[in-house]
Amino acid sequence: MSLTRRALLGAAPAAAALVACGRHDDAANAAPAVAPVRPLKDTAPFRIGTCLMTAELDDPQFTGLVQRNFSQVTPEWEMKMERILAADGSLALDAADRIAGFCRDSRLAMHGTTLVWYAQDPPTFEALKHDRAGFEDHLRDYIRQVVGRYRGLARGWDVVNEAVAEDGNGYRGGVWAEGLGDDFARVPFEMAREADPDAVLFLNDYNLESMPAKLDAFQRLAERLLKAGAPLTGLGTQSHLGFDTPPGQAGAAVKALARFGLPIHVSELDITTHKPGLSLGSPSDPARLQAQARVAAEIAAAFADLPAAQRYAFTIWGVRDKDSWLRGSAQGAPDDAPLLFDAAGAPKPALAAVEAAFARR
Ligand code: XIL
Numbered sequence: 001m002s003l004t005r006r007a008l009l010g011a012a013p014a015a016a017a018l019v020a021c022g023r024h025d026d027a028a029n030a031a032p033a034v035a036p037v038r039p040l041k042d043t044a045p046f047r048i049g050t051c052l053m054t055a056e057l058d059d060p061q062f063t064g065l066v067q068r069n070f071s072q073v074t075p076e077w078e079m080k081m082e083r084i085l086a087a088d089g090s091l092a093l094d095a096a097d098r099i100a101g102f103c104r105d106s107r108l109a110m111h112g113t114t115l116v117w118y119a120q121d122p123p124t125f126e127a128l129k130h131d132r133a134g135f136e137d138h139l140r141d142y143i144r145q146v147v148g149r150y151r152g153l154a155r156g157w158d159v160v161n162e163a164v165a166e167d168g169n170g171y172r173g174g175v176w177a178e179g180l181g182d183d184f185a186r187v188p189f190e191m192a193r194e195a196d197p198d199a200v201l202f203l204n205d206y207n208l209e210s211m212p213a214k215l216d217a218f219q220r221l222a223e224r225l226l227k228a229g230a231p232l233t234g235l236g237t238q239s240h241l242g243f244d245t246p247p248g249q250a251g252a253a254v255k256a257l258a259r260f261g262l263p264i265h266v267s268e269l270d271i272t273t274h275k276p277g278l279s280l281g282s283p284s285d286p287a288r289l290q291a292q293a294r295v296a297a298e299i300a301a302a303f304a305d306l307p308a309a310q311r312y313a314f315t316i317w318g319v320r321d322k323d324s325w326l327r328g329s330a331q332g333a334p335d336d337a338p339l340l341f342d343a344a345g346a347p348k349p350a351l352a353a354v355e356a357a358f359a360r361r
Helices: 005-011 014-021 054-058 060-069 094-105 132-149 175-184 186-195 212-227 252-260 286-304 349-359
Strands: 047-052 072-075 109-117 154-161 200-205 234-237 240-242 264-272 311-316
Touching: 047 054, 047 060, 047 109, 054 060, 054 094, 072 094, 072 311, 094 109, 109 132, 109 186, 109 264, 109 311, 132 175, 132 186, 154 186, 154 311, 175 186, 186 200, 200 212, 200 264, 212 252, 234 252, 240 286, 252 264, 252 286, 264 286, 286 311, 286 349
Parallel strands: 047 072, 047 311, 072 109, 109 154, 154 200, 200 234, 234 264, 240 264, 264 311
Antiparallel strands: none
């Protein structure tokens, strides 16, 4: 299962609406329960992350699950440019600050996302795209303010997100390529390094498991950046997978990327149990949840097998199934069950499988 560009774009504006109306809840998704397991974060010697939205911080069950099971947080949407940078050029950091405060209070590390993403092209950058110096000044100022503000808390940043074209043939820079030309990927890395000398700086992308051409193009871009002296110091694979991911595929990108010797981030893991066109069965069928657990175990094992210095973090893109962005996206379904805890907050077979994979290492 791979995500289409349309699905990703279609999902972007959905965030606020999902939070406003509360995400789809389903009683059917409570089974099958698995025996209580250890706190996930206690089962591995590396950071285990999740993503969250400020609205979820008002839900004690949610915050309890995060504090018990995770050791790192990626802001799901509220640290993205689309949320922070207003049309008049001012910065709205209220939500990002609240997440940062929660991380500090809960002794959780933070991972920042994302600085440059083709899917977000704010009007203030559009207006400057034919003025290279002005464009660079605006970007430098944005990165200095945002990255600088969370320095010391954010261990790392997704500096450039989803640069590789959907089919792996070339790159997509959006307004960033128009404003910065061929340097659209290198320049933001240099600016992020100026803003934070210590953060791990990531190139991050998706469908690297399912599309060999995309994985190749991603690696070529990483090579090019390193050759140009860019401070690229981490590689992120989002890992939006499916329960029917063929055996061997889930861990392949992790293993391939490891050859660079850089820290690796499994940055947005979810495993959809929805399958378009499959009329038999539902996303919470036990067989699908078991298949999901197998995929989860495979990528967890591949990550755990990396040398210690390369295990930046293993991040799951949400906590409970009802929190997942996939429930509101074109690719997912309202009853999708892609995460490690069910809609009621109970552990799923995939959680036990991840813990078992870590324990065997
Ligand atoms: C998604 C969030 O989960 C949504 O809430 C938001 O509306 C759009 O972004 N790839 C990425 C992430 O890099 O930033 C996306 O997150 C999921 C796909």
